[in-house]
Amino acid sequence: MTNPRRRQLLLALISLVTVGSTALVTAAGRVPAPTPEAWVATWAAGLSAAGATGKSSAGFAGQTVRMFVHTSVGGEKARVRLSNRFGKNPLTIGHATIALPFGPNSGPGDLKPGTIKDLTFFGQREIVIPVGGYAASDAIDMQVPANEDVAVTMYFPGETGPATFHVSARETAYFGPGDHSVALTGAGMPETSNSWFYVAGLDVLNRNGKGAIAVLGDSITDGFKSTINADNRWTDYLSERLNKQAPEGKAPGVLNLGMAGNRTGVDGAGGLGVNALARFHSDVVAQTGVHTLIVQLGINDIWISKDTANNIIARLQQLAAQAKLAGLKVYICTIMPWNAYSSAPDVINYTPELDSIRLTVNSYIRTGSDFDAYIDLDAALRNPAEPTKLRPEWDSGDHIHPNDMGNEAMAKAVPLDLLL
Structure with missing residues (x-):
């Protein structure tokens, strides 16, 4: 058992060291506390089960889909939230990216050069989302503008089955065969839809909180x-x-x-x-x-x-x-x-x-x-x-x-x- 007097002496010594350290920090100028991170959703969509017909019912197989979402607030980092809530199969995403669109005079589905960034999931490019499940990408450094469009592109290497989707996006989505996740042009995705698929939300790091x-x-x-x-x-x-x-x-x-x-x-x-x-x-x-x-x-x-x-x-x-x-x-x-x-x-x-x-x-x-x-x-x-x-x-x-x-x-x- 520790001697009570010795224990008191040890505690007093620790206290003196702590006070001395504080004095040193104060004398040199107090180290500012780190700015807290404040994540906020800038865009989201209500999702539903696939319709009886159409692309949501057929799903994707060996195809890429590129969708555009409209932000509300901006931030210095981004992460994408995905949903397989209404899916009937585990959802495999082989490659996903986020980017900014090129502009009004570019081609359909085109992206701005230098803005394409891979989405990863705990460092892995591929993810399998179970039936009824959700996933969030890793945070990536990206200057996300307020009140502007952002492109989310996903490649599905296997059959997805009926999709979890939002039927009336009022935004054109582009899709086609093969992996076009990092393609600047939308030319390889000639088919279109007016829905969002699997994308539940886009968050940004906005320190104003x-x-x-x-x-x-x-x-x-x-x-x-x-x-x-x-x-x-x-x-x-x-x-x-x-x-x-x-x-x-x-x-x-x-x-x-x-x-x-x-x-x-x-x-x-x-x-x-x-x-x-x-x-x-x-x-x-x-x-x-x-x-x-x-x-x-x-x-x-x-x-x-x-x-x-x-x-x-x-x-x-x-x-x-x-x-x-x-x-x-x-x-x-x-x-x-x-x-x-x-x-x-x-x-x-x-x-x-x-x-x-x-x-x-x-x-x-x-x-x-x-x-x-x-x-x-x-x-x-x-x-x-x-x-x-x-x-x-x-x-x-x-x-x-x-x-x-x-x-x-x-x-x-x-x-x-x-x-x-």
Whole structure:
């Protein structure tokens, strides 16, 4: 057993050495603490199981796919998150890269010289993602710009089977036979798709650490009817506003988790994904640095499901409760006008009876206290002369989805003091 007096002497000596070391550091000038790393999602997508037909159903075999995603905030490092959540086979990725696109005058799918970087997974170029699994690449040094496109290219040496994907990307993806992961040109990938495959998110190292805002929505948030490859979704416009308003480099990320056909409590068919409550944790809570949720949902519950206002409100309340349990701020959007909406030729889905459900839900949103605040998209986009309709200059033509100008008007309707 150690002598108690000897033990006290040893402790005193250690204390003197520590104090002396501190004095030396102080005299020479205190060594600054290292800057903490702050990772944040700059882009993300809600993913679903493959559709009954098309490329998602067929999958890839000995092929390369090149996809473009649009950032919200920039950073000095990057990592890519991948998903095989809805796959039926283990997913083998033989080679993957990240790069910047070449520019408006380059060829389809071309990349900027000198920007292509290999994605590795704990130092390995190849990875196998199990059925239902996820993977994150190693961090790579890369100056990722804000509000710009980034290219993710993946080569699949074997048969993938049906793909985990996002059906309506509003971005052109290119694919073709062979490994074109490091090809500057897209010429070897002549086939195209309007979907994202397997890519769940893009994170950047942004030491300002302002976190991310997730927007959980339907096809309106997904940008349906906005111009393809123009990045004119309302979340893109919102990100641009935040980057202009916030001090340089200190805007939060904006993550578009819209999904065509999405409803609060009923799954979609044909690649349209699971309901919002079922995907809340995988699509919202799992995002890197997320601290705020904006909910834009409800119209599909009305015109597709013909559900009651009480049922829709109950599920919105659950979304609010789940968000708060996850420690998130949560805001909700009122449901926009849709009079004369036609989902198919010679079919008018709108009725005054169904619209009364929308008005009841909107009344709950405006007067309730379950959410931290509401964003009144209905008031911002409705036609003052005919309040059940969209303003004609912002109507894409189907009377429910805004055009590019309408998406910009939606973004302008968001009070930035809620988010900054």
